[in-house]
Amino acid sequence: MSGGGVIIGAAADSDARALVELRRAILSEGAWFTAEPGEVADDVRVRAERLREARRSGNQVHLVARGGGELVGMVAVEGGRLRRVRHVGRLEIMVARPWRGRGVGAALLEAALVSARLHPALEKVELAVYAHNARALTLYERFGFVQEGRRVRQQRLADGTYADEVWMARWLRPPSA
Numbered sequence: 001m002s003g004g005g006v007i008i009g010a011a012a013d014s015d016a017r018a019l020v021e022l023r024r025a026i027l028s029e030g031a032w033f034t035a036e037p038g039e040v041a042d043d044v045r046v047r048a049e050r051l052r053e054a055r056r057s058g059n060q061v062h063l064v065a066r067g068g069g070e071l072v073g074m075v076a077v078e079g080g081r082l083r084r085v086r087h088v089g090r091l092e093i094m095v096a097r098p099w100r101g102r103g104v105g106a107a108l109l110e111a112a113l114v115s116a117r118l119h120p121a122l123e124k125v126e127l128a129v130y131a132h133n134a135r136a137l138t139l140y141e142r143f144g145f146v147q148e149g150r151r152v153r154q155q156r157l158a159d160g161t162y163a164d165e166v167w168m169a170r171w172l173r174p175p176s177a
Contacts, residue, residue: 006067006104008111011074015064016048018071026094030158032133042167054078059086059121063093063111065104072099075108077116077125089116091127105136109143117172124171131164145170 011019020042028037054060059079065072073096077089091112095104116122129136131150145168153162 003073005102005109006065006072006099008063008107011018011051011054011062011064013051015046015071016051019064019074020044022049022071022074022094022096025096027048029097032130032136034155035132036158052055053095059089061089061112061115061119061122063115064097065108067099067104071106072096073104075112077112077122079119079122087123089122089125091125105139106142109139113143113170113172122172123175126167126169128165128167131166137166137168140168140170143170 014099023042024037027033027035027040030036051062054062054076057079060142062074063076064074073094075091075093077091079089091109093105093108093112095108113125116125125145126148127141127145128151131137147166148169149167151165151167154165155163157163158174
């Protein structure tokens with residue numbers, strides 16, 4: 001699948017190093033994720049094992065975007081491990097700074113939703129996003145995500161200010177009874 005000048009495909013074990021580097025670069029920005037640099041241990045061996053586990057799980061999707069000969073983005077939908085939440089996948093998406101605003105995030109999100117629908121265990125995709133991230137909120141709403149809740153002053157940022165989290169979700173198919 002392609003879009004935004006990139007090719008979208010399944011993440012392979014050989015992508016582990018590039019995925020770790022992408023995560024480190026984005027976390028170092030300090031703007032979009034709860035984790036700050038150095039707070040989350042992520043190494044190539046662990047990342048490769050997570051990708052293998054995802055392929056066996058039956059309720060996970062891990063895709064990457066490639067452009068200009070390099071990995072420029074990723075998206076994951078990770079379904080719950082416990083039976084009662086196995087049908088709910090948590091979305092995480094990252095796009096390298098030089099590739100933002102070029103449709104890469106939309107292409108990744110669309111591909112993730114298509115792939116998630118192919119997993120019968122997955123029925124719902126959810127995410128949390130900072131309330132001040134208007135660009136992300138607009139993208140998620142465009143793809144049918146609706147707000148389910150808001151956690152007020154949920155996170156205290158490095159500068160001492162607080163940020164609200166917006167919880168959003170989208171059903172992949174009508175909920176089962």
